[in-house]
Amino acid sequence: MGPLMNLATGVVVVILAFILFRPRSGWFWRWRQRPEELVRIQMEDALKHFYNHHEQGLPGTIESLAGALQISCDKAAHVAERLEQRALITRPGVGFGLTEEGRLYALQIIRTHRLWEHYLANETGVAEQQWHGRADQAEHYLSREEVEALSVRLGNPVFDPHGDPIPTADGEVRLPEGQPLHTAPSGSVVRVVHIEDEPESTYRELLAARLEPGMTLGVLHADERGVELDTGGQRQQLSSALAANVTVVPLAEAAAERLALRRLSALTIGQQATVESISPACRGMERRRLLDLGLVPGTRVVAEFASPAGDPVAYRVRGALIALRTQQADMIHIQPDTH
Secondary structure: OOHHHHHHHHHHHHHHHHHHHOOOOOHHHHHHOOHHHHHHHHHHHHHHHHHHHHHOOOOEOHHHHHHHHOOOHHHHHHHHHHHHHOOOEEEEEOEEEEOHHHHHHHHHHHHHHHHHHHHHHHHOOOOHHHHHHHHHHHOOOOOHHHHHHHHHHOOOOOEOOOOOEOOOOOOOOOOOOOEEHHHOOOOOEEEEEEEOOOOHHHHHHHHHOOOOOOOEEEEEEEEOOEEEEEOOOOEEEEEHHHHOOEEEEEOOHHHHHHHHOEEHHHOOOOOEEEEEEEOOOOOHHHHHHHHHOOOOOOOEEEEEEEOOOOOOEEEEEOOEEEEEOHHHHOOEEEEEOOO
16 A cells, blocks of 8 residues: 555544544534433533623524534524523523523533633643543533532632633622733733633644743733733744733733743753742643652752753752753743852
């Protein structure tokens, strides 16, 4: 079999695997779900959709529901009819609205989703790109009792890893503060409080830009075309469209001192520094590993030598040599020696 035939066969296998096993809508998952279970999941997804549209000031329609659930308009109309029959939605005018019972139901699903993302971020080694998809599945199968037990185990968090508020068990939601990053004025210092995780393509770009809730940014320049940022020793360019998916709050001028922090990956061979903090984006087992290696605030670190490829780099920490990949060293904030 020639190389072209092998390539074509591989492409076909990948496409079939995607059709069969893609989360939520793959044929395999649909086959495993009982008809009544699939109906329940569609209804719960519909409630989430109508809630989110309402929060954005948009009308929830049959067309928007069909797009969100990836089903035909006829099937979306049938889902909406079931919700009306259960008094979970109403038609106050243009589009659909949630009844109080429907709102509380939607918030319980959202609460489960965001708590599960928090669990994946802090208690497991699951990759960040997978949190949302896995939470999309878990939100439909955890009982209320299991959700409350999970919340207690996690310390009753208020926000999920992306900065979204986690509704309380009583249906209260702490409204997020802040403004879109692209509206922050040039010369300001801001803190990231939320990163939008949908759509997935946008979220991947934000991850590639190494932005995370809790980090401090200096807005070097902002105009209609985009923003130039100081992320602490590195400069980053974002388009206005991408920056609109990042929510920030302004900080006092004194916070500009935080921008003097650098990433450990920027340390040159032979240079010394002091660990200031570990990025909030470093969670779970990875964070515990770095702490176990002695990379706690106040620790002295020396960049000793790099591998022939330049990655990883060996650092001396408390008399021991440890090797860190650039991706890991990026998560460690330092204050380099100035003498």
